[in-house]
Amino acid sequence: MTDSLVSALKDWRKEQVENRLRFGEEYQRNEISGRTRDIICTWQDGRANPLDYYIVGLTKALRNTGIDKHVRFHDLRHTHATLLLEQNVDAKAIQDRLGHSNISTTMDIYSHVTKNVHKEAVEKLNKIL
Numbered sequence: 690m691t692d693s694l695v696s697a698l699k700d701w702r703k704e705q706v707e708n709r710l711r712f713g714e715e716y717q718r719n720e721i722s723g724r725t726r727d728i729i730c731t732w733q734d735g736r737a738n739p740l741d742y743y744i745v746g747l748t749k750a751l752r753n754t755g756i757d758k759h760v761r762f763h764d765l766r767h768t769h770a771t772l773l774l775e776q777n778v779d780a781k782a783i784q785d786r787l788g789h790s791n792i793s794t795t796m797d798i799y800s801h802v803t804k805n806v807h808k809e810a811v812e813k814l815n816k817i818l
Contacts, residue, residue, distance in 0.1 A: 774802040
């Protein structure tokens with residue numbers, strides 16, 4: 690995670706603790722698979738945010754930036770990996786970030802990106818020579 694994301698999550702965690710104290714017994718506990726979970730994405734009263742809340746927000750943000758395209762949350766994972774590969778970040782590091790058990794999975798999915806990176810490398814080499 691980036692430093693700014695870690696900082697934002699710490700700030701939100703602090704706010705959740707304050708909300709829990711403020712709401713007291715009214716603070717919603719979230720159960721997942723029969724166990725009470727302390728989840729990140731909640732309203733002030735502890736209720737879990739529905740997934741649609743984020744999908745609608747993403748769609749609005751895209752529309753506001755002039756992108757008229759359907760984007761799923763999972764597509765952000767692909768964008769993340771593609772951007773890192775295009776910046777020549779080591780494929781093994783990207784594999785670890787994505788949680789792929791095999792480097793071949795990462796490379797099979799993102800081979801189109803590595804072709805672009807290799808093309809750029811050849812262009813740079815030609816320029817040098």
